[in-house]
Structure formats: C-alpha cells, structure tokens
C-alpha cells in the first residue's frame with residue numbers, strides 16, 4: 028500500500044505521489060502480489076486525478092481516507108465523497124482506509140459498510156487502523172456473504188483481529204518485523220494459538236518499548252533504515268527526524284529480542300522468542 032501514512036502520502040505533492048506510485052507499480056511487477064495506491068486527498072479533484080492515474084499505470088487497487096479538514100459529518104456524505112473518487116477509476120478495486128485517530132472522522136466502519144456496494148460497485152474492502160474490535164468484528168460479521176478484504180492496521184493487535192476474521196494486514200512495522208508477523212500468521216493458520224500468542228507478545232514487547240520512547244512515522248522510518256540498510260531519508264515537516272537516542276535504544280531492543288540478524292547475542296539473550 029503506497030503513499031499512505033508511513034509513506035507520508037499526504038505530505039507529498041501530487042506529482043511526487045504520481046512518481047512514487049509509478050515506481051512501485053513498475054518495480055513491483057512480478058514481485059508483489061498487489062500494489063494498492065492510496066489516493067486520498069482533501070481536494071476531491073486531486074483525489075480523482077490520482078485515482079485515474081493509478082488505473083492508467085496498472086495498479087491493483089486504490090485506497091482512500093476520509094477528508095479531514097472540512098469534514099464529512101455523517102456516513103452518507105462520506106460515502107458520496109468516496110463514491111466520486113471510486114468513479115474516477117471504475118475498473119479498480121476500491122478500499123476505504125479507516126484511520127480515525129489521524130483523520131478525526133469517527134464514523135464507524137460497520138455503518139459505512141452497510142449498503143456500500145450499492146453506492147460504490149468497486150468496493151473491495153477496508154483497511155482498518157483502529158483498536159475498536161467491536162466495530163471491526165461487526166464489519167466482518169455483517170458482510171459474511173460478500174468477499175470483502177478486511178485488512179487490519181494495528182500491528183500490535185493483529186492476532187485479536189485474526190480471531191475476528193481479518194483477511195490480511197497492512198502496517199508499518201511489517202517493514203521490519205515481517206518475519207515474526209509471518210510466523211504468527213503461520214501458527215494461527217495451523218491453529219497453534221499458544222505459539223501465535225507468543226509471537227504476538229514478542230512483537231508487542233518491541234512496539235510497547237518504542238511507544239514509550241515516542242513512536243510515529245519518523246521513528247518507523249529510522250527503524251526501517253536501520254534494519255534494511257536502505258536509507259528512507261528524513262521525514263518531511265511537520266514531522267521531525269527521529270533522534271539518535273531513539274534509534275540507538277530501538278536498535279538495542281531489536282538486538283535483545285533477536286530481531287536483527289547476525290547479532291551474536293543468542294546465548295545470553297533472555298528476551299528473545301522463537
């Protein structure tokens with residue numbers, strides 16, 4: 028999922044967003060199962076332009092957050108906005124990106140989904156970045172007849188969402204904790220719930236540690252750089268670069284949890300979980 032929260036999509040210019048989307052689609056060909064472009068914007072026109080562009084370059088889908096400055100105050104208005112964006116790319120699967128803590132739009136996803144396909148025929152699913160598992164569970168429960176994708180976006184709680192019927196996950200920490208998350212998914216699939224819980228706790232130990240230090244998009248990028256060796260570059264204002272102190276602490280924690288390869292700490296490592 029390109030140009031969302033972690034990619035600072037809303038801080039990029041439209042031409043930058045087009046460029047990043049093109050790169051992902053081109054470089055991802057035959058490597059990635061799906062490239063979904065986030066095309067949400069405050070300007071409906073820009074959002075439509077980006078949706079059209081995503082279709083032209085051969086993306087697999089588009090995602091949209093709620094407009095967050097002049098706000099839709101009820102479900103119908105929000106749907107009307109989303110519908111106009113979706114209509115600009117009528118052949119592309121459409122995902123609503125529900126992230127109320129950042130948009131301030133608290134319209135419950137379960138309500139939004141009620142009858143949404145009548146308005147948005149390309150509606151394909153939801154990226155759900157909220158901790159309200161009642162809302163999430165009801166999205167799944169009320170749409171069992173439809174083949175929607177329910178993608179969960181609170182990485183530290185993914186296991187609970189899997190129990191509720193999540194069909195996938197999209198999150199920032201999978202950029203560097205993907206292996207642990209895959210092990211958890213595998214254990215869940217095998218119905219080995221105690222191992223799955225172990226993996227989730229292990230992921231939580233790391234996230235809990237960095238949350239206490241102050242964790243956001245800048246910090247995520249610093250950790251991505253650290254783990255992958257691929258420089259993510261500094262974040263753009265109003266975000267500020269993560270401090271050296273943060274990165275050092277995060278690195279030490281990753282090592283103690285054995286999340287970094289070749290750290291040679293294995294024997295004296297009490298925290299690590301396998």
Ligand SMILES: CC(=O)N[C@H](C=O)[C@@H](O)[C@H](O)[C@H](O)CO
Pocket residue numbers: 032033126129156180181182183197198199200234
């Ligand atoms: C607000 C935010 O950035 N949410 C991300 C995805 O939506 C998550 O992946 C979190 O970064 C992650 O769950 C850590 O809290």
Ligand SMILES: CC(=O)C(=O)O
Pocket residue numbers: 028030031032033034180197198199200
């Ligand atoms: C993590 C994610 O989905 C995002 O950055 O938007």
